[in-house]
Amino acid sequence: MSQFFQIHPDNPQKRLIHQAVEILRNGGVIVYPTDSAYAIGCHLGDKQAADRIKRIRKLDDGHNFTLVCRDLSDVGTYAKVGNTQYRLLKTFTPGPYTFIFDATSEVPRRLQHPKRKTIGLRVPDNAIVQALLGELGEPIMSSTLILPGEDLPMTDPEDIREALEHELDLIIDGGFCGMEATTVVNMTGEAPEVTRVGKGDPAPFEV
Secondary structure (H helix, E strand, C coil): CCEEEECCCCCCCHHHHHHHHHHHHCCCCEEEECCCCEEEEEECCCHHHHHHHHHHHCCCCCCCCEEECCCHHHHHHHECCCHHHHHHHHHHCCCCEEEEEEECCCCCHHHCCCCCCEEEEECCCCHHHHHHHHHHCCCEEEEECCCCCCCCCCCCHHHHHHHHCCCCCEEEECCCCCCCCCEEEECCCCCCEEEECCCCCCHHHCC
């Protein structure tokens, strides 16, 4: 049975943020709001928790997990980012985008796309996530909360609770945060390529 925290979307309660981070550190799988839709996430180094996310979402090994970061200070650790790419990131983060980069050796192999050796990176503009990441001190390994057979992410914390309370350790109710996934931009080639249009405006990345 999962815990259920109602956290203020603008002024997150420090006590609840601390408890949520402890759940992450202890191998928990959590659902939390972002600036585009609800996401499901776990501690970066926890293989069992990652496997649980795969099972809940019925993901295959080809799925690109995303590292949700507080800011760009972690980007160079996990992704191979050139100067031009970094300037683009600086312009469009925080925001509802996921950027795909070639992964560095710091990224556990199980989190990389097995054939392309890539990783998704994301810096959300959401006070709850920012508070979680600030307390945790490292990225959260995440995926948009889209259940098997569905096209759109889950948006209502009560619905999430009803569907998944026996599968999760924590559901954070941060209110309505939208029902569109992020716009995904592949940055591994010579020019950015939009591979999924979501909440973020794709126009700046379309040649």
